[in-house]
Amino acid sequence: MKNIVLYKKLSAELMTRLRQQAQVTCIDDLSADGLARLRDALPTAHGLLGASLRLDAGLLDLAPQLEAVSSVSVGIDNYDLDYLTRRGILLTNTPDVLTETTADTGFALILATARRVTELAAWVRAGQWRKSIGPAQFGSDVHGKTLGIVGMGRIGEALARRGHFGFGMPILYHSHSPKPEVEQRYAAGYRSLEALLEESDFVCLTVPLTAATEGLIGARELARMRPESILINISRGKVVDETALLEALQAGRLRGAGLDVFEREPLPADSPLLRLDNLVATPHIGSATHETREAMARCAVDNLLAALAGRRPANLVNPAALEVAQTTG
Ligand code: DGY
Numbered sequence: 001m002k003n004i005v006l007y008k009k010l011s012a013e014l015m016t017r018l019r020q021q022a023q024v025t026c027i028d029d030l031s032a033d034g035l036a037r038l039r040d041a042l043p044t045a046h047g048l049l050g051a052s053l054r055l056d057a058g059l060l061d062l063a064p065q066l067e068a069v070s071s072v073s074v075g076i077d078n079y080d081l082d083y084l085t086r087r088g089i090l091l092t093n094t095p096d097v098l099t100e101t102t103a104d105t106g107f108a109l110i111l112a113t114a115r116r117v118t119e120l121a122a123w124v125r126a127g128q129w130r131k132s133i134g135p136a137q138f139g140s141d142v143h144g145k146t147l148g149i150v151g152m153g154r155i156g157e158a159l160a161r162r163g164h165f166g167f168g169m170p171i172l173y174h175s176h177s178p179k180p181e182v183e184q185r186y187a188a189g190y191r192s193l194e195a196l197l198e199e200s201d202f203v204c205l206t207v208p209l210t211a212a213t214e215g216l217i218g219a220r221e222l223a224r225m226r227p228e229s230i231l232i233n234i235s236r237g238k239v240v241d242e243t244a245l246l247e248a249l250q251a252g253r254l255r256g257a258g259l260d261v262f263e264r265e266p267l268p269a270d271s272p273l274l275r276l277d278n279l280v281a282t283p284h285i286g287s288a289t290h291e292t293r294e295a296m297a298r299c300a301v302d303n304l305l306a307a308l309a310g311r312r313p314a315n316l317v318n319p320a321a322l323e324v325a326q327t328t329g
Helices: 012-021 032-044 081-086 099-114 117-125 154-167 180-186 193-199 219-224 242-250 290-308 320-328
Strands: 002-007 022-026 047-050 068-071 090-092 147-150 171-174 202-205 230-233 256-259 279-281
Touching: 002 012, 002 032, 002 290, 012 022, 012 290, 047 290, 068 290, 081 090, 081 320, 090 290, 090 320, 099 117, 099 154, 099 202, 099 230, 099 256, 099 279, 117 279, 147 154, 147 193, 154 171, 154 180, 171 193, 193 219, 219 242, 242 256
Parallel strands: 002 022, 002 047, 047 068, 068 090, 147 171, 147 202, 202 230, 230 256, 256 279
Antiparallel strands: none
8 A cells, every 4th residue: 555644634534535545644733743753754655645835855855755746735836846857756736626716815805905894894893983984994996997917827817707797897917928718708908017017906916936926026016006006916925025015005105905925924923014004914815715625635635546546647737757757667
C-alpha cells in the first residue's frame, strides 16, 4: 500500500475512501509540533495532500519516494513547480469547484466596501445610530458602475457574469490576451492595465501569484485609479504593494479597498490597514464555504488517488512530470 500524508482535516467519508486504498498519516495542524511530525512522515510518503504550506525543496528532499502532491487549492504559488517537475512529482490542484464561491466573495467585498456594510454595522453596534442617517453614512452605487477585472480566468469570468447580468455593470478586463468569447458574452472591453485602472470604478484582482504578477499593483498603478474607485483583491496579497495601498487609502487617493488576501497571513492584529475605516479585510475566505471546501477536498482526494494508481489525474498542473516519472520510475 502507498503512504499518504495529510496536512489538512478531511471529512469522515473522504478519510474512509483514502484509508481503503492507502496507509494514511494525518498531521492535524501546521504548528511547530505538526511540522516536526510532517518531517518524520516524509521519508516514506508517496503522496501528500493539504494546503497553506510552502512545500520547498528543503521539505521535499526529505521525501525521496514522493510521487504526487495534491493541493487543496486552485493557487499553486506555494509550490516550486520546476523542482517538482524535475523530480517527476505530479502536482494537482482544485480548479472549477471553487470558481463561483470565490466570485461570490469578490462581490461580497464590492458590496461591503461600496455600501460600507462592515463599517456601518460596527457603527450601529457601537450605539451611534441615534437619529436618521445622513450623507455621512451614504455609500456609493454598485449597479451600473464600471467593473475592471484584472485576470480573465474562470474566477474573472464568474465576476464578469455577476457584474454584467446581476448589476448591469459595464465590464472591462485585462489579461495576457483578449478573449473574444468573454467580450461577446458580457459586452466586455479589453484594456491595457493602465487604461483599466483609469476607467474602472471597481478594480478586482483575480490573477495568480507568479514572478510576473508579484507587486503588479504598486504606487504608480494606484495613482492611475480614480479617487472614487475601490480596489478588490481576491487573488494573492503579494500582487499588491500593501505599503503603497495603505498610503493611497490614508491620503484619500482611493475611496476604499476590500482585501481577502494579504502579504502576510494571518494579517497581524496591529496592521495599520486595520485602522482604516475605508478598508474591509476578510481572512482569506475566497472559497471558504462548507460546500465548496468539501468539494475541493473531494477533488483533491480524487486527484491523489488517480496519481498514485498510475492514472492521469484530472487536474494535473505539471504534465511534464509524467514523462520524467516514466523515464526515472
Ligand atoms: C485557493 O484555492 O487558491 C484559495 O485561495 C485558497 O487558498
